[in-house]
Amino acid sequence: MSVTNVVVAGLGGQGVIKASDILADTALLAGLDVKKSEIHGMSQRGGSVTSDVRFGTAVLSPMVPRGEADYLLVLAESEVEVARPLLRAGGILLSPDLIPDADLTNKRSLNVALLGALSHYLDLSPELFLQAVREALPEKLHAVNERAFELGRKVAAGQGTIR
């Protein structure tokens, strides 16, 4: 029973939960079992937010155990060190500095850009990701987020493994 553990971290209002929703929907579209968990509440008021996504053949607990994340996506530079202990030894950290600022048309699509980077490592097809992106966002944001996704995917492919 192999389960992939992803944690998305950032600050309230950055789209952490949107990103984890899109990832979870992608896994659902791929026919996998998937669970996703986060603490709502005060997240709108700019505090730290993390969201866990787990997918595979059968998922039990919805929470990624501390130090067992295979992938850690961090949307705010200031949260990288706070979130790092969630990652397992040898796990992959995808932090905001990975995405060149100048290439991102809309700063708010950083979350989707990092999903693009993540997609490089996962066995989930980019088409499913993009379908989930379109289902999660209003139409006027489709183009900019599709570009952000491709950007992230390209950057990750160019970097080889970032550990």
Add this chain to the structure above:
Amino acid sequence: MDRQLLSGDEAVALAALHTGIALGTGYPGTPSTEILETFDALGGRAQWAPNEKVALEVALGAAFANARALVTMKHVGLNVAADPLFTAAYTGVGGALVVVTADDPGMSSSQNEQDNRRYAIAAGLPMIEPSDSQEAYDFFVAAVEMSERWHIPVLFRMTTRVCHSKSIVAARAGGGASAPAPRPHFEHDINGRVMIPANARPAHRRLRAKLAEIGEWGETCPLNRVERSGGDGSIGIVASGISYMHAVEAAPDASFLKIGLVNPLPIEKVRTFAASVRRTFVVEEGDPVIADSLRAAGIAVDSKPEMYRFGELDVARVRRILAGDTSPEVASARGKPPELCPACPYHTVYATLQKHDCIVAGDIGCYSLGVLPPYKAMDTCVAMGASIGVGLGLRHVLPDEEARRVVSIIGDSTFVHSGISGLVEMAYNPPRTGHVVIVLDNGTTAMTGQQEHPGTGRRLDHGPTNQLSIEGLATAIGIPSVTVIDAYAEPEEFDRLLQQRLAATELSVIVARRPCILAAADIRKWEGQAAEFRARAAEQSAVCEPGEENR
């Protein structure tokens, strides 16, 4: 329909729709809020009550009329609703009444981590607890069936992780409960519903008889199930709710007795299970409710060390529990705390309270963030509505010069929830130095995600209804000095007003009114729709009978 990714809250809402719940009511509270919001979005009839007690009473009335009713609240909400709950256990119901209590172990957004399984035992009510969204859906259907079968309110306990985690749900083919929802109608049952002592005495016996019957049913009911592992049968784990999920992951070789009906517990089933394994372990979050009950029944079980009573469990903690590891845990990094939005209308209020070195009896809501730096302008925060009573108590006994610095501060939704009786107390037993109550009216219930309340004049679905006037109510209660002010727009004026009120020996209410910055755009939109609606209604009532605006 099949394979949707739903949160536990959404799954309950879907099940409520499929079981023909005629009315869903409640008061917002994380992590339960999304149940009624989703039920409304799916087309169900959902409404916010001013507080949990009223919500439970409304739902009880609907269930007396043989309808199926749902009431939702967070764990502390059940404290507010406890009075009618305990006696509703005696009266029972005609239709179905499911009471959702959403507990918050770890207190991700609560003032305590009380374990509401204790309420089921104390009130003598059956309690069902799901472990994921599929079970939230299936067990809700079962709760409706149980409530109707035994004519008893059923407690449905969820926890933050079950409410907010998303997992895959396949809705039942054909959906819903086995029997179609009954048509609401009234039948007199004075002996059963009027709880004067002469009627309540036999009612209590009836309740205990029902519970005994449910207990017997619970021994074989599908809510509790044994899962044999391929392991050597040396360890058997008894678990319920989210703890079950953590435990299966932490101990894949163990056998399990998964409990879905947490009250009454299937004692004999556990006894048989315990006899079939070498060691029985209870894995539960919060208080040792199951472990204590099993021990009281003479079943030898191991359970978690005291340190794991606090906070949420997760897979890592369950591994430690099973290993008997009591070494200190690594505290997880706290990260950045939330703070008031930069343009929050509360900034001026807290800056002014800080400037005048006020003693602030505070309350619960977004405005509780005033306790954090830079303001640190809150000295107490206990329970919703407590600011007024606590402020009065302080004023009553403090020496005059200190008493004059005491201010009670309360949000608009909190005021309507449970501040009104505090204001009545203030008029009835005024402190020698008077008192100052500031109502922070930001036109929404910001804390829980911007829900409507009676003071906004809009219903759960944001459509227009009667609007409660906070200032009008304060005046009617007999508060001599009542002022409405936009403290954010007029900081100096607010400062002057506060100083004047603190100096006076009078009772006063200051309503600081300005919309929450996050809700402002939506409020404008809904107000526009409401104005249109009222204009249309006025036009129509000019031609025909009085309109329907007061729905």
